[in-house]
Amino acid sequence: VAILLLTEITPKSIAVHNPTEVARFVVRPVAWLSVILYPVGRVVTFLSMGMLKIFGLKGKSEPYVTEDELKLMLRGAELSGAIEEEEQDMIENVLEIKDTHVREVMTPLVDVVAIDASSTLVEFHNLWLTHQYSRVPVFEQRVDNIVGIAYAMDLLDYVTKGEVLESTTVGDMAHKPAYFVPDSMLVWNLLREFRIRKVHMAVVLNEYGGTVGLVTLEDVVEEIVGEIFDENDSNEEIQKKTGYIVMRAEGIFDVDANTSIDQLSEDLNIKMPEALSGFVCEAFGYIPRTGESIKVVLEKGNEEEDDENAEAGSDQQDMKERHQIYKLEILAGNARKVSAVRFERINEEALLDDTAVTPMISKIIKRKWSSDEDSNNGNYNEDTFEKRQEEDISDHYVIADYKEDKDSPNEQ
Structure with a gap:
């Protein structure tokens, strides 16, 4: 842990935030060390390549840059003003598109x-x-x-x-x-x-x-x-395509179900495990109706702080710092889908103390409610859609986790 902090995380963080000063300070020592250690490096490279050949493996003697290192350089270039934030986002999107599946970008059949x-x-x-x-x-x-x-x-x-x-x-x-x-x-x-x-x-x-x-x-x-619109797109079509997030009060947000995962995660500083509508239905265990609510535990989205503090403090304290409780209330929907949800941030650390949430697994890992009644038949009109008449689950909790893999994860 000490080696990781002292040789990887801390130096890179300092260099990213102060690139010019760090470069001026280390350029001469690095230049001299590269000259002095060049013969040693060649010998080590020759030996390592020889070992790979013995085992029938092929190695690369040329230096290469990993995807994470490239993203780190992009972040540093954006902070230094060499590139714009939009340019950084576009380059990162190109890197990420190779792991994106068609199901994530398609227009659903219902639309x-x-x-x-x-x-x-x-x-x-x-x-x-x-x-x-x-x-x-x-x-x-x-x-x-x-x-x-x-x-x-x-x-x-x-x-x-x-x-x-x-x-x-x-x-x-x-x-x-x-x-x-x-x-x-x-x-x-x-x-x-x-x-x-x-x-x-x-x-x-x-x-x-x-x-x-x-x-x-x-x-x-x-x-x-990013989203592309033309002169024929109305405001309603734009809103339907991109969704919306409206801050009603401190810690209270109204979110359209069409809002992208990236936008929702960025604006609320959380890590959504999947699309909002699917996540809400998974949390309730059925398609909820207007007025129903439930509390969920979501992972916070500040990745930089997570990297620096991942090993600091106890597991329980770390879990408190990295997770947030939200009350989700259904604002609009019908028997087929959820259209809008209200996110209300709740500070109830006692729940995090009393609930065993480590190790976290993907999606929903714990449900604390039971439903004895099936949903009643209703029409599909959002304006006349009534609240489900059954046990109130607004005080029950669901714990969710974010998963980097874009494939749909399996439940345990």
């Missing part, structure tokens, strides 16, 4: 605008006037049975043929078949396939072959540069 293959071109034109989408999925019988993609540009060929617009169906002009990809596909590989196939849209399938959403080239690009 997809599609058209029946039997619809006429007049109906397709009316749909285009409403949504202004250049590409629209075409389905047969069911919306999850997508057979092709209709291009709004193709409508131009029929503009001067009024009678043809009434008699021609969308299925006749659709580009078939659609391009299908698994939801486990890496975004980096998808970008390569888009370039090779010269397409901008793909239908996303789950492991059972069912349609779960759509992914476009714009979705992939937005993972690098």
